[in-house]
Amino acid sequence: MSHRDVGNNRRPVESETIDRVITALREPVRVRPAWRAALLAGIGDQSNGSSASTVARWSFRPVTALAAAIACMMVGATLAAFLFGRPQRDQSASDVLTNLTATMPMPGEHGTASVVRFVVVAPHASRVSLVGDFNRWNPAAMPMRRSADGRSWLLDVPLTAGRHVYSFSVDGDLTADPAAPQSGDDDFGVPSSVVLVGGKA
Amino acid sequence: MSDAALVRRVLEGDPRGFTLLVDRHLQPCLRFATRMLGNRQDAEDVTQEALVRAHRAIATFDLEGNFRTWLFAILVNRCRTSLLQRSRYVRRVLTDDNAILDATADDPAGATEIRIEIERAMAQLDPDQREAFLLKHVEQLGYDEMAAVTGAGVSALKMRVKRACERLQELLGEVNDVAP
Numbered sequence: 001m002s003h004r005d006v007g008n009n010r011r012p013v014e015s016e017t018i019d020r021v022i023t024a025l026r027e028p029v030r031v032r033p034a035w036r037a038a039l040l041a042g043i044g045d046q047s048n049g050s051s052a053s054t055v056a057r058w059s060f061r062p063v064t065a066l067a068a069a070i071a072c073m074m075v076g077a078t079l080a081a082f083l084f085g086r087p088q089r090d091q092s093a094s095d096v097l098t099n100l101t102a103t104m105p106m107p108g109e110h111g112t113a114s115v116v117r118f119v120v121v122a123p124h125a126s127r128v129s130l131v132g133d134f135n136r137w138n139p140a141a142m143p144m145r146r147s148a149d150g151r152s153w154l155l156d157v158p159l160t161a162g163r164h165v166y167s168f169s170v171d172g173d174l175t176a177d178p179a180a181p182q183s184g185d186d187d188f189g190v191p192s193s194v195v196l197v198g199g200k201a
Numbered sequence: 202m203s204d205a206a207l208v209r210r211v212l213e214g215d216p217r218g219f220t221l222l223v224d225r226h227l228q229p230c231l232r233f234a235t236r237m238l239g240n241r242q243d244a245e246d247v248t249q250e251a252l253v254r255a256h257r258a259i260a261t262f263d264l265e266g267n268f269r270t271w272l273f274a275i276l277v278n279r280c281r282t283s284l285l286q287r288s289r290y291v292r293r294v295l296t297d298d299n300a301i302l303d304a305t306a307d308d309p310a311g312a313t314e315i316r317i318e319i320e321r322a323m324a325q326l327d328p329d330q331r332e333a334f335l336l337k338h339v340e341q342l343g344y345d346e347m348a349a350v351t352g353a354g355v356s357a358l359k360m361r362v363k364r365a366c367e368r369l370q371e372l373l374g375e376v377n378d379v380a381p
Contacts, residue, residue, distance in 0.1 A: 017370050018338075024319050025339045029232040032245075036227065039249050040220055043256050137285050172286055 114197050116159050118144070118166075120177070121152050125170045128153040132166030132192075139169040159197045167192045204268035211259050219256055226269065227252070229340055230276050236335050237280045239324055247283050251276040267346065274350045277332065284328055322372040326365055329353075333361035334369075 118130050128144045134157070135141035144153035167174045176182055176191035204225070210218030230251060234244035255272050262271055323331055336342045336350060337358075344355045351358065 017373050018366050020315075021319050021322075021369055021373065022338045024316050025236055025323070025335070026232075028228055029235045029244075031227055031231060035245055035249075036223075039227075039252060040223060042249070043219060043223070043253060044216060131285075139286060169286070174282055174285065 114159060114161065115156050116195060116197060118155050118157065118168075119147075119152055120144070120168050120170070122168075122170050123151040125153070127171060129169045130155050130157065130166060131169050131174065132164055134159060134164055134166070137167075139172070144168075159195070161197050164195050164197065165192045166195060205264045208259060208262055208264060208268060211256075219259070222268070223252060226272055229269075230272065233273070233276065233335055233340055234280055236323065236339060237328075237332060238283060239320065243283055247279040248276065251279045254279075267349075270342070270346045270349050273336070273340070273342070273346075277336075277350055280332070281328070318373065322369050325372060326368055327361075330361045330365040330368065333358050334365035337362050 120128060122128055129139045130142040130144055131137045131139055142155060142157065144155040146152070147154055167176055174191060177193040180193035180195060182191070182193060202221070204222060207218040207222050207225075211222070227248070230248045231244055234248045234251075235241060238244050238247065251272065254275050258275075262268065323334075326334065332351065333347065333353075336347045337344070342350065344358055347353075347358050348355050353361075
């Protein structure tokens with residue numbers, strides 16, 4: 001195989017350089033026997049059902065307060081499901097929303113932005129942060145603060161009107177917000193949710 | 202024995218089937234992750250995560266489908282998540298013990314240096330370009346397979362590969378001028 005079949009490239013790429021790169025990168029990477037053995041042992045444990053769920057390291061009861069009004073949330077979920085063909089999670093969302101101390105979006109000192117309160121229940125987590133297109137998905141940019149009862153993590157974020165994609169980073173694991181519509185933006189391969197601010201999609 | 206036949210063995214309760222699948226695909230998976238993340242430890246972590254997830258979800262695999270494509274889709278997502286979670290890629294050359302591990306005494310003079318320069322250039326590619334380049338030219342997937350793996354369109358993937366080649370050529374031109 002040659003790199004010359006690349007795309008719509010009408011100008012031939014310098015072959016020698018790229019061929020050299022490809023040859024170097026195709027060299028096998030050494031598989032450490034101990035690592036392979038540990039990997040297979042872990043899978044064996046999983047087969048035998050002896051491993052505890054590694055996913056449930058923290059309990060996640062979604063109570064993100066979508067800053068948009070609840071009516072906007074419902075409209076947004078319907079719209080997202082229509083646009084992206086994703087199933088809605090009406091049951092979980094409604095369960096969550098009944099527990100919300102939801103904060104409505106409010107104009108404030110941030111000009112035209114509305115303040116969105118994000119809340120997640122993760123009592124066993126040691127660090128939680130909010131990541132999204134508004135902070136370049138940087139887990140260090142928006143750490144959330146633990147609530148007084150120690151169960152939840154909160155953060156108020158001024159967001160401009162429109163559609164924002166976000167996730168929670170809980171002890172380093174990214175997870176979507178089950179209370180919100182899932183994002184159809186799979187290009188980055190990250191579970192993510194959508195918040196609509198100001199009713200714009 | 203085909204991958205699909207091995208999957209059937211797993212579904213019928215024979216765990217050796219998955220061991221055989223692991224041995225068949227472990228090397229390319231680890232290679233892709235290593236080249237993508239630039240860090241051996243991270244690569245082992247995401248490869249392990251991908252294989253564990255694949256095993257957990259083996260019942261969802263379409264026996265008429267391509268197991269390699271299915272597995273790489275999981276692996277690519279794990280790599281993307283890892284890149285998001287950890288901003289270590291810039292330390293690739295400084296911390297990469299891969300080159301040291303793989304460097305052997307019979308390497309031609311300068312081969313290790315060239316390899317390091319190549320890895321440094323790869324680190325400077327946009328992640329989506331690096332991903333597309335590796336899938337196309339190193340793992341030798343077809344564009345349709347790449348589309349299934351990445352979720353991107355064929356035209357976009359071709360453009361990413363093209364841009365990657367151009368960027369690598371730009372970055373490595375000087376190195377190759379002095380290479381034997």
